[in-house]
Amino acid sequence: MSSITLALSKGRIFEETLPLLAAAGITPADNPETSRKLIIGTNRPDVRLVIVRATDTPTYVQYGAADLGIAGKDVLLEHGGAGLYQPLDLNIAKCRLCVATRKGFDYAAATRPGGRIRVATKYINSAKAHFAAKGVHVDLIKLYGSMELAPLVGLADAIVDLVSSGGTLRANNLEEVEDIMPISSRLIVNQASLKLKRELIRPVLDAFAGAVK
Numbered sequence: 001m002s003s004i005t006l007a008l009s010k011g012r013i014f015e016e017t018l019p020l021l022a023a024a025g026i027t028p029a030d031n032p033e034t035s036r037k038l039i040i041g042t043n044r045p046d047v048r049l050v051i052v053r054a055t056d057t058p059t060y061v062q063y064g065a066a067d068l069g070i071a072g073k074d075v076l077l078e079h080g081g082a083g084l085y086q087p088l089d090l091n092i093a094k095c096r097l098c099v100a101t102r103k104g105f106d107y108a109a110a111t112r113p114g115g116r117i118r119v120a121t122k123y124i125n126s127a128k129a130h131f132a133a134k135g136v137h138v139d140l141i142k143l144y145g146s147m148e149l150a151p152l153v154g155l156a157d158a159i160v161d162l163v164s165s166g167g168t169l170r171a172n173n174l175e176e177v178e179d180i181m182p183i184s185s186r187l188i189v190n191q192a193s194l195k196l197k198r199e200l201i202r203p204v205l206d207a208f209a210g211a212v213k
């Protein structure tokens with residue numbers, strides 16, 4: 001019997017995907033917040049979930065280790081999207097990609113055309129594209145987390161990071177100086193799976209589309 005595998009990360013994406021899964025008649029057998037299982041069965045014998053790091057979701061789907069996945073636009077822009085069909089913005093896990101600096105840093109001066117700025121981020125591609133469009137030279141420093149620390153200890157002038165409530169910036173005396181783009185999570189589908197398993201994937205896609213707010 002043919003079956004499908006959906007790749008998800010735990011946290012916000014998992015929680016906000018549950019109502020979409022319910023609309024497709026899919027109920028996970030475990031919750032990754034409480035279970036350490038990485039392969040989670042569902043009420044449907046032909047559907048299983050795999051729990052992956054958010055940045056790895058496009059890779060699992062690209063190689064067909066998962067047929068479908070749910071990944072943030074931030075992650076997809078860094079991955080590049082090769083081999084992925086992206087049929088649907090699910091409008092979940094919403095936040096913004098922003099530039100932030102220490103309070104009092106003269107961002108306007110640093111980013112005058114021909115200016116130069118040092119930026120720490122895990123979103124190298126998005127940051128590069130953003131500053132290139134402004135005509136600003138950017139020295140990028142790749143970090144994997146806790147970006148907010150970088151301007152506080154002199155590692156960088158600014159960060160490019162996700163902002164949701166703004167609480168993390170406030171707690172670290174940083175301020176948002178530029179909004180780059182809104183971010184939400186998208187459904188991604190392996191292009192070969194879509195052809196070979198159309199009868200299983202299509203109804204899930206349609207149910208998700210119908211449930212998107």
Ligand code: PRP
Nearest residue numbers: 145146161162163164165166167168169
């Ligand atoms: C994200 C982001 C910020 C924080 C913003 O980190 O990198 O640090 O959330 O949210 P807020 O505006 O509501 O405070 P996350 O918690 O996803 O962890 P990460 O550092 O592993 O990306």
